[in-house]
Amino acid sequence: MLSSTLKSALLTIALIAAYAQSIVAAECTREGLLSAAYSYLAAQSTGQLSALKLSSTNFTYQQNNKVSDIAKGLLSQSYKIDLNRSTADTVACASYTMWISSTGSKPYVVGTQIRHHDNDTSEITMIDTIAATTGDLFFNAKKTLDYIKAEDWTTIMPASSRPSRDVLKAAGDAYLDMWTDAKAADRIPWGTDCERVEGSMYTKPCGGSLPRGGSKKANGMRRYVIDEEAGSVDVLCQFDSLGNMPDSHEIRIVAGKVKYVHTITVGRVG
Known part of the structure; x- marks a missing residue:
């Protein structure tokens, strides 16, 4: 017969194994x-x-x-x-x-x-x-x-060159803050070959002709998906600065600089 001490040890091992398995099962992959x-x-x-x-x-x-x-x-x-x-x-x-x-x-x-x-x-x-x-x-x-x-969305390699989660979120927020904050555009690491597609309006490079504040309404309802492997952040929001419009802004950063910006906006300005 197993001693009470051995039984207790086996039970502890079983519980640890079950807990470890539950962690693995709950991992978001x-x-x-x-x-x-x-x-x-x-x-x-x-x-x-x-x-x-x-x-x-x-x-x-x-x-x-x-x-x-x-x-x-x-x-x-x-x-x-x-x-x-x-x-x-x-x-x-x-x-x-x-x-x-x-x-x-x-x-x-x-x-x-x-x-x-x-x-x-x-x-x-x-x-x-x-x-x-x-x-x-x-x-x-x-x-x-x-x-x-025509864009290149190859996974960024090596992994050490990928932008961090904090850098990506800060870029997404700074972009949406440009309409209320005159200095927000300067916090974005614009690339000289950056391409911006707003609906179907194409701008290259991205860093020119940017908003510099002026609106009193911040763009709200921000929801984020951040992918370091792709170097991207997508922010769904309500574009309150220009008129309460449903909106998606996606930014890709490669080699530390903004490479692509995409916007999907529902409605018309004014």
Whole structure:
């Protein structure tokens, strides 16, 4: 028979092993985040929600900053996706997916953040979408497609050269602060070859003709997906500085400098 001391030791070992296993199971992985993002793209391309593993107890669908019925939103229709790209944030357990549909009667340029609870990427707890279409600010899906498909989004190597999470978040915040803070633009590490695509309006280099304050309303409702491997930060927000518009701003930093800026804005200024 096992002694009480040995039994106690074995029980302790078993508990430690179970705890370690639970930590591993709860780890938010890049692979899990991207798998969920790909399931979202599959659902969008078919218009079939069955491709998504949504939380049965804790799910929210938000489209253009309004909580909505997913069965009546963009995902209820199928779209031919001409281009897509996804990034992953293992700290926030969230992903960002951009997709463009340039054909059909209603083209779209869309930015979507997908979130998971308790580091469990097997279920989706939130789909948060900014969807711009004909009539929105600078919208032209075909032009946007041509600009973005020419970009280089190769994983930044070596890992030691990737921008930190703090640097990426600071760049995203500084960009959105330019409309209220005259000095915000100077806090952004602009690259001389930076390309900015605002809707379908192309600017190179990015660092010229920037806002220098003037608005009293800060851009709010900021939600972040930060991916150090891609050197990117996406911020979904409410663009209050120019008129309460749903908006996505994505920035990529390579070799310490801003390389790309993308904006998706729903509505028109004024």
